[in-house]
Amino acid sequence: MKKGINFLDYLDVDLALSILTRLDNPADVVRASVVSQSWHHFVVANRLFKQLCLRMFPHISDLRFIRPNNESLSVDVETSNPMEWKILERDHKAYASLIQAFTKSKDNPKDCIACVIGASSTDRDPEESVVHTLFPIDRYMWGGSYWSSKGQTNPDVPETLIYKLISDVCVVTEIDIRPFAVYWEPGSPVYSAKSVRFRMGHLKSPRKNGIDFWHLPLQQPAEDKFIWSYTSPEFPMTQENHLQQFKLPEPVLCIGGCLQIELLGRAQREEIDGLFYIWAFKNLETCN
Known part of the structure; x- marks a missing residue:
């Protein structure tokens, strides 16, 4: 990425989010999160794994302890305090683990x-x-x-x-x-x-x-x-x-x-x- 072009720098947040939320394969979301540090921040801050998990299992949105918040899906990482970022990272790992457990177990019921x-x-x-x-x-x-x-x-x-x-x-x-x-x-x-x-x-x-x-x-x-x-x-x-x-x-x-x-x-x-x-x-x- 040092010599390439980071298209996230040239798109507004809503347009970039519209593109990346169309990813329906967990592996693609993982790949997006490891392109660079800025891509990782974008994936985590905008809860792409959470959104994908809720699309795969829509009924879990009604569970009290994992209910999606009412705040905007777009988060300005630069202004997020360390505690907010810690929560975002925790949610990212939690929803990624849920999806991973599901995809790995398909062949091992x-x-x-x-x-x-x-x-x-x-x-x-x-x-x-x-x-x-x-x-x-x-x-x-x-x-x-x-x-x-x-x-x-x-x-x-x-x-x-x-x-x-x-x-x-x-x-x-x-x-x-x-x-x-x-x-x-x-x-x-x-x-x-x-x-x-x-x-x-x-x-x-x-x-x-x-x-x-x-x-x-x-x-x-x-x-x-x-x-x-x-x-x-x-x-x-x-x-x-x-x-x-x-x-x-x-x-x-x-x-x-x-x-x-x-x-x-x-x-x-x-x-x-x-x-x-x-x-x-x-x-x-x-x-x-």
């Missing part, structure tokens, strides 16, 4: 549920605990491995399952659920939901807001303890005993590591008591 926080209801605990949805088998030596809701006369009563993910920052691409076939009943009926919806977010309090993770799962975990920053579309579920894949419309950046599965509607009535139940064998998170 993994299951990322860590534990169960709770279920809205359980028919018999611990025999039919929601903890069983984490196991890769559908039978123990002494019986089935599944979760069952309480029975309802109204088939429209929903159920919710809440899980803690393995990290407070996860990129979720799909959720897989296998309804349980009650093999000891005639015809092995499948007690699935009619449809399913997913929410992701975080606890309201950084101190877990009263939730003791050493004593889980909880029955009817309080909804007011969570903030759900993302809600998926509603997906139809088939009444079949196989792992059903629900691919999200776009990868979701879950900050806070809490997942809620909403099971909407009940498809099967039990002949013995005439009540509607939902039974699930396994819930898998495909995460990055």
